[in-house]
Amino acid sequence: DNEIMKWKFHTIGLFCLFIIRITSGQCPDDCRCPRPGQVDCSGSDILEIPTSIPPNIRSLIMLNTEVKELPDRILENMTALLILRIEKSELSILGSKALSNLISLRYLSLLNNRLQEIPDGLFKDLTKLETLILANNQISELHPLVFSTLMIGLSKLNLDIPNGLLNQLTSLQEIALHSNQISQVPADIFAYNTYLQKIFISNNKLSSLPQGFLMNLPELSKLTLHANAIKEITTGVFGPLPKLKELWLYDNQLEKLGANVFLNLTYTQLLIISRNQIQYISIDAFNGLDELLELSLHTNALSTLEEDVFHSLPKLQSISIHSNKINHLPIDLFRDMFNLATIQLAK
Numbered sequence: 001d002n003e004i005m006k007w008k009f010h011t012i013g014l015f016c017l018f019i020i021r022i023t024s025g026q027c028p029d030d031c032r033c034p035r036p037g038q039v040d041c042s043g044s045d046i047l048e049i050p051t052s053i054p055p056n057i058r059s060l061i062m063l064n065t066e067v068k069e070l071p072d073r074i075l076e077n078m079t080a081l082l083i084l085r086i087e088k089s090e091l092s093i094l095g096s097k098a099l100s101n102l103i104s105l106r107y108l109s110l111l112n113n114r115l116q117e118i119p120d121g122l123f124k125d126l127t128k129l130e131t132l133i134l135a136n137n138q139i140s141e142l143h144p145l146v147f148s149t150l151m152i153g154l155s156k157l158n159l160d161i162p163n164g165l166l167n168q169l170t171s172l173q174e175i176a177l178h179s180n181q182i183s184q185v186p187a188d189i190f191a192y193n194t195y196l197q198k199i200f201i202s203n204n205k206l207s208s209l210p211q212g213f214l215m216n217l218p219e220l221s222k223l224t225l226h227a228n229a230i231k232e233i234t235t236g237v238f239g240p241l242p243k244l245k246e247l248w249l250y251d252n253q254l255e256k257l258g259a260n261v262f263l264n265l266t267y268t269q270l271l272i273i274s275r276n277q278i279q280y281i282s283i284d285a286f287n288g289l290d291e292l293l294e295l296s297l298h299t300n301a302l303s304t305l306e307e308d309v310f311h312s313l314p315k316l317q318s319i320s321i322h323s324n325k326i327n328h329l330p331i332d333l334f335r336d337m338f339n340l341a342t343i344q345l346a347k
Protein backbone atom coordinates (compact mmCIF):
# COMPACT_ATOMS: atom_id res chain seq x y z
CA ASP A 1 0.00 0.00 0.00
CA ASN A 2 1.13 3.49 0.74
CA GLU A 3 4.41 2.48 2.23
CA ILE A 4 5.15 0.11 -0.67
CA MET A 5 4.17 2.73 -3.24
CA LYS A 6 6.51 5.19 -1.68
CA TRP A 7 9.29 2.65 -1.71
CA LYS A 8 8.68 1.75 -5.35
CA PHE A 9 8.60 5.37 -6.34
CA HIS A 10 11.78 5.92 -4.48
CA THR A 11 13.61 3.04 -6.19
CA ILE A 12 12.33 3.99 -9.64
CA GLY A 13 13.51 7.50 -8.97
CA LEU A 14 16.94 6.24 -7.99
CA PHE A 15 17.07 3.97 -10.99
CA CYS A 16 16.32 6.83 -13.43
CA LEU A 17 18.89 8.97 -11.76
CA PHE A 18 21.41 6.17 -12.12
CA ILE A 19 20.73 5.70 -15.85
CA ILE A 20 20.89 9.41 -16.47
CA ARG A 21 24.14 9.75 -14.62
CA ILE A 22 25.72 6.83 -16.41
CA THR A 23 24.61 7.75 -19.89
CA SER A 24 25.44 11.37 -19.37
CA GLY A 25 29.12 10.33 -19.10
CA GLN A 26 30.69 10.28 -22.53
CA CYS A 27 32.20 7.10 -23.82
CA PRO A 28 35.92 7.88 -24.19
CA ASP A 29 37.43 7.97 -27.67
CA ASP A 30 38.67 4.57 -28.88
CA CYS A 31 36.55 2.79 -26.27
CA ARG A 32 33.24 1.00 -26.36
CA CYS A 33 30.52 1.26 -23.76
CA PRO A 34 28.34 -1.78 -24.41
CA ARG A 35 26.10 -1.26 -21.38
CA PRO A 36 25.58 1.50 -18.90
CA GLY A 37 28.46 1.44 -16.46
CA GLN A 38 30.71 -0.73 -18.64
CA VAL A 39 33.70 0.67 -20.45
CA ASP A 40 35.86 -1.42 -22.73
CA CYS A 41 39.05 0.20 -23.98
CA SER A 42 40.75 -2.69 -25.76
CA GLY A 43 43.13 -2.90 -28.66
CA SER A 44 46.58 -1.76 -29.64
CA ASP A 45 45.46 1.82 -30.28
CA ILE A 46 45.23 2.32 -26.55
CA LEU A 47 48.57 3.60 -25.31
CA GLU A 48 47.55 4.80 -21.87
CA ILE A 49 44.58 4.88 -19.50
CA PRO A 50 42.09 7.25 -21.15
CA THR A 51 41.52 10.30 -18.97
CA SER A 52 37.94 10.83 -20.05
CA ILE A 53 36.46 7.69 -18.50
CA PRO A 54 33.35 8.65 -16.51
CA PRO A 55 34.07 8.08 -12.81
CA ASN A 56 30.86 6.28 -11.86
CA ILE A 57 31.40 3.13 -13.95
CA ARG A 58 31.10 -0.45 -12.69
CA SER A 59 33.50 -2.23 -14.98
CA LEU A 60 36.62 -1.27 -16.90
CA ILE A 61 38.13 -3.72 -19.33
CA MET A 62 41.35 -3.17 -21.27
CA LEU A 63 42.64 -6.13 -23.27
CA ASN A 64 45.52 -6.34 -25.76
CA THR A 65 46.50 -2.71 -25.27
CA GLU A 66 49.89 -1.01 -25.36
CA VAL A 67 49.40 0.48 -21.92
CA LYS A 68 52.69 0.43 -20.01
CA GLU A 69 51.87 2.32 -16.88
CA LEU A 70 49.14 2.63 -14.30
CA PRO A 71 50.00 5.92 -12.57
CA ASP A 72 49.10 6.91 -9.01
CA ARG A 73 45.50 7.94 -8.44
CA ILE A 74 44.50 7.57 -12.08
CA LEU A 75 41.38 5.64 -11.05
CA GLU A 76 40.84 7.46 -7.77
CA ASN A 77 37.29 8.63 -8.49
CA MET A 78 35.99 5.23 -9.56
CA THR A 79 34.67 4.34 -6.16
CA ALA A 80 31.85 2.22 -7.63
CA LEU A 81 34.14 0.14 -9.84
CA LEU A 82 33.53 -3.59 -9.30
CA ILE A 83 35.60 -5.14 -12.06
CA LEU A 84 38.98 -4.05 -13.39
CA ARG A 85 40.73 -6.12 -16.03
CA ILE A 86 43.91 -4.92 -17.69
CA GLU A 87 45.13 -8.03 -19.45
CA LYS A 88 47.51 -9.02 -22.25
CA SER A 89 48.99 -5.57 -22.27
CA GLU A 90 52.44 -4.11 -21.68
CA LEU A 91 51.88 -3.04 -18.12
CA SER A 92 55.19 -2.86 -16.29
CA ILE A 93 54.89 0.17 -14.03
CA LEU A 94 52.40 0.36 -11.22
CA GLY A 95 52.28 3.32 -8.89
CA SER A 96 51.87 2.29 -5.27
CA LYS A 97 48.67 4.37 -5.22
CA ALA A 98 47.45 3.25 -8.63
CA LEU A 99 44.50 1.46 -7.07
CA SER A 100 43.79 3.80 -4.23
CA ASN A 101 40.15 4.54 -3.49
CA LEU A 102 38.80 1.52 -5.38
CA ILE A 103 36.76 0.64 -2.34
CA SER A 104 34.11 -1.37 -4.20
CA LEU A 105 36.42 -3.48 -6.33
CA ARG A 106 35.58 -7.21 -6.26
CA TYR A 107 37.55 -8.54 -9.22
CA LEU A 108 41.02 -7.45 -10.29
CA SER A 109 42.95 -9.10 -13.08
CA LEU A 110 46.33 -7.98 -14.33
CA LEU A 111 46.86 -11.27 -16.12
CA ASN A 112 49.51 -11.50 -18.81
CA ASN A 113 51.45 -8.28 -18.49
CA ARG A 114 55.09 -7.46 -17.80
CA LEU A 115 54.90 -6.76 -14.12
CA GLN A 116 58.07 -7.50 -12.21
CA GLU A 117 57.03 -6.20 -8.87
CA ILE A 118 53.97 -5.28 -6.92
CA PRO A 119 54.49 -2.15 -4.82
CA ASP A 120 53.74 -2.32 -1.11
CA GLY A 121 50.36 -0.89 -0.28
CA LEU A 122 48.98 -1.31 -3.80
CA PHE A 123 46.01 -3.32 -2.55
CA LYS A 124 45.53 -1.31 0.62
CA ASP A 125 42.07 0.06 -0.17
CA LEU A 126 40.72 -3.09 -1.80
CA THR A 127 38.91 -4.41 1.22
CA LYS A 128 36.08 -5.92 -0.84
CA LEU A 129 38.32 -7.78 -3.28
CA GLU A 130 37.28 -11.38 -3.89
CA THR A 131 39.42 -12.38 -6.85
CA LEU A 132 42.96 -11.32 -7.62
CA ILE A 133 44.65 -12.59 -10.75
CA LEU A 134 48.32 -11.83 -11.28
CA ALA A 135 49.39 -14.89 -13.25
CA ASN A 136 51.55 -14.69 -16.38
CA ASN A 137 53.70 -11.81 -15.33
CA GLN A 138 57.37 -11.74 -14.35
CA ILE A 139 56.89 -11.23 -10.66
CA SER A 140 59.85 -12.68 -8.86
CA GLU A 141 59.21 -11.46 -5.39
CA LEU A 142 56.31 -10.23 -3.33
CA HIS A 143 56.90 -8.18 -0.24
CA PRO A 144 55.44 -9.38 3.03
CA LEU A 145 53.04 -6.48 3.32
CA VAL A 146 51.71 -6.61 -0.20
CA PHE A 147 48.54 -8.45 0.72
CA SER A 148 46.62 -6.25 3.06
CA THR A 149 45.28 -7.87 6.18
CA LEU A 150 41.99 -6.18 5.30
CA MET A 151 41.55 -8.34 2.23
CA ILE A 152 39.72 -10.91 4.26
CA GLY A 153 37.19 -11.73 1.56
CA LEU A 154 39.83 -12.71 -0.99
CA SER A 155 39.02 -16.26 -1.94
CA LYS A 156 40.76 -16.62 -5.24
CA LEU A 157 44.40 -15.71 -5.73
CA ASN A 158 45.95 -16.72 -8.99
CA LEU A 159 49.61 -16.13 -9.54
CA ASP A 160 52.59 -18.08 -10.73
CA ILE A 161 54.91 -19.19 -8.02
CA PRO A 162 58.28 -17.64 -8.70
CA ASN A 163 61.44 -18.93 -7.08
CA GLY A 164 61.99 -17.23 -3.79
CA LEU A 165 58.47 -15.86 -3.69
CA LEU A 166 57.99 -16.60 -0.02
CA ASN A 167 61.58 -16.20 1.15
CA GLN A 168 60.90 -12.93 2.91
CA LEU A 169 57.78 -14.15 4.64
CA THR A 170 59.58 -15.85 7.47
CA SER A 171 56.69 -15.51 9.89
CA LEU A 172 54.07 -16.84 7.52
CA GLN A 173 51.73 -19.26 9.28
CA GLU A 174 49.18 -19.99 6.62
CA ILE A 175 49.21 -19.94 2.85
CA ALA A 176 46.25 -20.55 0.58
CA LEU A 177 47.08 -21.36 -3.02
CA HIS A 178 44.15 -23.68 -3.63
CA SER A 179 41.80 -23.52 -6.62
CA ASN A 180 44.34 -22.10 -9.00
CA GLN A 181 46.10 -23.47 -12.06
CA ILE A 182 49.40 -24.23 -10.36
CA SER A 183 51.17 -27.04 -12.19
CA GLN A 184 54.58 -26.82 -10.55
CA VAL A 185 56.06 -25.67 -7.29
CA PRO A 186 59.73 -24.93 -6.76
CA ALA A 187 61.33 -27.48 -4.43
CA ASP A 188 62.45 -24.77 -2.02
CA ILE A 189 59.22 -22.79 -2.02
CA PHE A 190 58.74 -23.19 1.74
CA ALA A 191 62.42 -23.37 2.64
CA TYR A 192 62.31 -20.21 4.77
CA ASN A 193 58.79 -20.53 6.12
CA THR A 194 59.48 -22.70 9.11
CA TYR A 195 56.49 -21.36 11.03
CA LEU A 196 53.95 -22.51 8.48
CA GLN A 197 51.02 -24.26 10.11
CA LYS A 198 48.65 -24.55 7.17
CA ILE A 199 49.32 -25.05 3.48
CA PHE A 200 46.40 -25.29 1.07
CA ILE A 201 47.29 -26.39 -2.47
CA SER A 202 44.30 -28.56 -3.31
CA ASN A 203 42.42 -28.10 -6.58
CA ASN A 204 45.39 -27.27 -8.75
CA LYS A 205 47.22 -29.06 -11.53
CA LEU A 206 50.24 -30.42 -9.71
CA SER A 207 51.42 -33.64 -11.34
CA SER A 208 54.32 -34.28 -8.99
CA LEU A 209 55.68 -33.16 -5.65
CA PRO A 210 59.32 -32.11 -5.84
CA GLN A 211 61.96 -33.71 -3.62
CA GLY A 212 62.72 -31.63 -0.57
CA PHE A 213 59.45 -29.78 -0.84
CA LEU A 214 58.08 -30.47 2.66
CA MET A 215 61.28 -30.82 4.61
CA ASN A 216 61.67 -28.14 7.22
CA LEU A 217 58.15 -27.58 8.49
CA PRO A 218 58.03 -28.55 12.16
CA GLU A 219 54.79 -26.66 12.80
CA LEU A 220 52.81 -27.89 9.82
CA SER A 221 49.48 -29.27 10.98
CA LYS A 222 47.33 -28.95 7.87
CA LEU A 223 48.27 -29.72 4.29
CA THR A 224 45.78 -30.12 1.46
CA LEU A 225 46.96 -31.83 -1.71
CA HIS A 226 43.71 -33.40 -2.91
CA ALA A 227 42.21 -32.76 -6.33
CA ASN A 228 45.45 -32.32 -8.20
CA ALA A 229 46.94 -34.55 -10.88
CA ILE A 230 49.72 -36.12 -8.79
CA LYS A 231 50.98 -39.23 -10.55
CA GLU A 232 53.71 -40.32 -8.22
CA ILE A 233 55.10 -39.77 -4.76
CA THR A 234 58.78 -40.42 -4.33
CA THR A 235 60.89 -40.69 -1.21
CA GLY A 236 62.35 -37.36 -0.17
CA VAL A 237 59.08 -35.40 -0.43
CA PHE A 238 57.93 -35.62 3.18
CA GLY A 239 60.40 -34.66 5.85
CA PRO A 240 59.65 -35.17 9.53
CA LEU A 241 56.34 -33.39 10.10
CA PRO A 242 55.70 -33.90 13.81
CA LYS A 243 52.47 -31.87 13.89
CA LEU A 244 50.90 -33.26 10.73
CA LYS A 245 48.09 -35.54 11.83
CA GLU A 246 46.23 -35.83 8.52
CA LEU A 247 47.35 -36.26 4.94
CA TRP A 248 44.70 -35.94 2.25
CA LEU A 249 45.69 -37.16 -1.21
CA TYR A 250 42.33 -38.17 -2.67
CA ASP A 251 41.38 -37.30 -6.24
CA ASN A 252 44.83 -37.55 -7.71
CA GLN A 253 46.30 -39.89 -10.31
CA LEU A 254 48.57 -42.10 -8.23
CA GLU A 255 49.11 -45.51 -9.83
CA LYS A 256 51.39 -47.06 -7.26
CA LEU A 257 52.83 -46.54 -3.81
CA GLY A 258 56.52 -47.35 -3.63
CA ALA A 259 58.60 -48.39 -0.63
CA ASN A 260 59.14 -45.93 2.23
CA VAL A 261 57.41 -42.95 0.65
CA PHE A 262 55.77 -42.02 3.97
CA LEU A 263 58.74 -43.08 6.11
CA ASN A 264 59.02 -39.73 7.90
CA LEU A 265 55.32 -39.41 8.74
CA THR A 266 55.68 -41.05 12.11
CA TYR A 267 52.99 -38.85 13.69
CA THR A 268 50.31 -39.03 11.02
CA GLN A 269 47.00 -40.53 12.14
CA LEU A 270 44.87 -40.24 9.04
CA LEU A 271 45.95 -41.06 5.49
CA ILE A 272 43.43 -40.61 2.66
CA ILE A 273 44.52 -41.99 -0.72
CA SER A 274 41.10 -42.88 -2.05
CA ARG A 275 39.94 -42.01 -5.56
CA ASN A 276 43.28 -42.46 -7.29
CA GLN A 277 44.25 -45.18 -9.76
CA ILE A 278 46.48 -47.25 -7.51
CA GLN A 279 47.18 -50.72 -8.88
CA TYR A 280 50.19 -51.64 -6.81
CA ILE A 281 51.28 -51.03 -3.23
CA SER A 282 54.79 -52.00 -2.16
CA ILE A 283 55.01 -54.19 0.88
CA ASP A 284 57.07 -51.38 2.44
CA ALA A 285 54.87 -48.49 1.34
CA PHE A 286 53.46 -47.82 4.79
CA ASN A 287 56.73 -48.07 6.71
CA GLY A 288 57.07 -45.33 9.28
CA LEU A 289 53.37 -44.71 9.83
CA ASP A 290 53.62 -45.84 13.44
CA GLU A 291 50.70 -43.74 14.66
CA LEU A 292 48.31 -44.28 11.78
CA LEU A 293 44.75 -44.90 12.94
CA GLU A 294 42.80 -44.64 9.71
CA LEU A 295 43.70 -45.52 6.14
CA SER A 296 41.43 -44.88 3.19
CA LEU A 297 42.27 -46.75 0.00
CA HIS A 298 38.85 -47.10 -1.55
CA THR A 299 38.05 -46.34 -5.18
CA ASN A 300 41.36 -47.32 -6.72
CA ALA A 301 42.41 -50.03 -9.15
CA LEU A 302 43.76 -52.62 -6.73
CA SER A 303 43.16 -56.24 -7.65
CA THR A 304 44.86 -57.67 -4.60
CA LEU A 305 47.11 -56.74 -1.68
CA GLU A 306 50.25 -58.44 -0.49
CA GLU A 307 50.02 -60.38 2.71
CA ASP A 308 52.32 -58.21 4.81
CA VAL A 309 51.45 -54.83 3.34
CA PHE A 310 49.98 -53.55 6.62
CA HIS A 311 52.72 -54.98 8.85
CA SER A 312 54.00 -51.52 9.80
CA LEU A 313 50.65 -50.15 10.99
CA PRO A 314 50.43 -51.39 14.58
CA LYS A 315 47.75 -48.92 15.68
CA LEU A 316 45.46 -49.03 12.68
CA GLN A 317 41.79 -48.93 13.69
CA SER A 318 39.99 -48.43 10.45
CA ILE A 319 40.59 -49.17 6.80
CA SER A 320 38.46 -48.87 3.67
CA ILE A 321 39.28 -50.74 0.46
CA HIS A 322 35.90 -50.92 -1.26
CA SER A 323 35.39 -49.92 -4.89
CA ASN A 324 38.60 -51.53 -6.12
CA LYS A 325 38.95 -54.54 -8.39
CA ILE A 326 39.73 -56.93 -5.59
CA ASN A 327 38.66 -60.50 -6.15
CA HIS A 328 40.90 -62.17 -3.63
CA LEU A 329 42.75 -61.17 -0.46
CA PRO A 330 45.41 -63.14 1.42
CA ILE A 331 43.98 -64.92 4.43
CA ASP A 332 46.49 -63.40 6.84
CA LEU A 333 46.21 -59.84 5.55
CA PHE A 334 44.96 -58.47 8.87
CA ARG A 335 46.82 -60.88 11.14
CA ASP A 336 48.02 -59.43 14.46
CA MET A 337 46.29 -56.08 13.85
CA PHE A 338 44.67 -56.05 17.26
CA ASN A 339 43.31 -52.52 17.10
CA LEU A 340 41.55 -52.91 13.81
CA ALA A 341 37.85 -52.36 14.43
CA THR A 342 36.50 -51.42 11.00
CA ILE A 343 37.32 -52.96 7.67
CA GLN A 344 35.22 -51.56 4.91
CA LEU A 345 35.28 -54.00 2.01
CA ALA A 346 32.05 -52.97 0.38
CA LYS A 347 30.20 -49.70 0.09
Ligand SMILES: *[C@@H]1O[C@H](CO)[C@@H](O)[C@H](O)[C@H]1NC(C)=O
Nearest residue numbers: 051055073074075076077078
Ligand atom coordinates in the same frame (compact mmCIF):
# COMPACT_ATOMS: atom_id res chain seq x y z
C1 LIG B 1 38.76 13.18 -9.13
O1 LIG B 1 37.84 14.14 -8.74
C2 LIG B 1 38.45 15.32 -8.23
C3 LIG B 1 37.32 16.24 -7.73
O2 LIG B 1 36.30 16.30 -8.67
C4 LIG B 1 39.28 15.98 -9.31
O3 LIG B 1 39.92 17.14 -8.81
C5 LIG B 1 40.34 14.99 -9.77
O4 LIG B 1 41.10 15.54 -10.84
C6 LIG B 1 39.69 13.68 -10.21
N1 LIG B 1 40.75 12.72 -10.51
C7 LIG B 1 40.91 12.17 -11.71
C8 LIG B 1 42.05 11.22 -11.86
O5 LIG B 1 40.18 12.37 -12.65
Ligand SMILES: *[C@@H]1O[C@H](CO)[C@@H](O)[C@H](O)[C@H]1NC(C)=O
Nearest residue numbers: 235236237238239240263264
Ligand atom coordinates in the same frame (compact mmCIF):
# COMPACT_ATOMS: atom_id res chain seq x y z
C1 LIG C 1 63.02 -37.96 5.67
O1 LIG C 1 63.48 -36.68 6.04
C2 LIG C 1 64.84 -36.42 5.77
C3 LIG C 1 65.17 -35.04 6.29
O2 LIG C 1 65.06 -35.00 7.68
C4 LIG C 1 65.13 -36.54 4.30
O3 LIG C 1 66.48 -36.35 4.03
C5 LIG C 1 64.70 -37.91 3.80
O4 LIG C 1 64.83 -37.98 2.41
C6 LIG C 1 63.24 -38.16 4.17
N1 LIG C 1 62.91 -39.54 3.84
C7 LIG C 1 61.95 -39.88 3.00
C8 LIG C 1 61.77 -41.35 2.80
O5 LIG C 1 61.22 -39.10 2.42
